Amino acid sequence: MKKIGIILLLTVIVHTTMMAQEEEKSFLRNNLSFMMSDVVMKRISFEYEHVFGDNGNMAINIPASVAIGDQIDVYDDDVDWWVGMGMKFYPTGQGVIRYFVGPEVRIISAEKEIYDYNTGYTQEHTENLIHSAFLLNNGMIYEPSKNFIFSVNLGLGIVTRDSKDSGIYPMATPSVRLGIRF
Numbered sequence: 001m002k003k004i005g006i007i008l009l010l011t012v013i014v015h016t017t018m019m020a021q022e023e024e025k026s027f028l029r030n031n032l033s034f035m036m037s038d039v040v041m042k043r044i045s046f047e048y049e050h051v052f053g054d055n056g057n058m059a060i061n062i063p064a065s066v067a068i069g070d071q072i073d074v075y076d077d078d079v080d081w082w083v084g085m086g087m088k089f090y091p092t093g094q095g096v097i098r099y100f101v102g103p104e105v106r107i108i109s110a111e112k113e114i115y116d117y118n119t120g121y122t123q124e125h126t127e128n129l130i131h132s133a134f135l136l137n138n139g140m141i142y143e144p145s146k147n148f149i150f151s152v153n154l155g156l157g158i159v160t161r162d163s164k165d166s167g168i169y170p171m172a173t174p175s176v177r178l179g180i181r182f
Helices: 001-024
Strands: 030-035 043-052 058-067 078-089 097-116 123-145 148-161 167-181
Touching: 030 058, 030 148, 043 167, 058 097, 078 123, 097 148, 123 167
Parallel strands: none
Antiparallel strands: 030 043, 030 167, 043 058, 058 078, 078 097, 097 123, 123 148, 148 167
């Protein structure tokens, strides 16, 4: 009887350990986050992310933003909206605190007020522009509970401007985000 009790106890311990390891590998794969720092720039910005892989080492993300007021950027453009698509690589997988890095491509719609002084009098017109950007995002995510995330992100890269002063210019996009996992 004692041997049967020990075997039963060992079976329960092994089963519980195996279930705990399976639980650690299972995690929520969808994130929806709100970019709090973009409110300062008079924009509402969100990002959807879906995590792939057994350990959650890779994700695809789709960020988007819409202007809620006039705010001129560093290149004197008034950004109306932007949308992007990117990938995130999590070298250590999913956990309470995790680092990510990955590329992102954005399409940006903007307007620019043009003043023409060469005609002898001032003429003003608005030019609609479409810019494209390539960024390398780096950031940290903190997950204090199963469904809540807080993250900081810094995207560095280049933007090509569709205007008379077109060319390739540097771009930086810092953000602070709050979100949910589901």
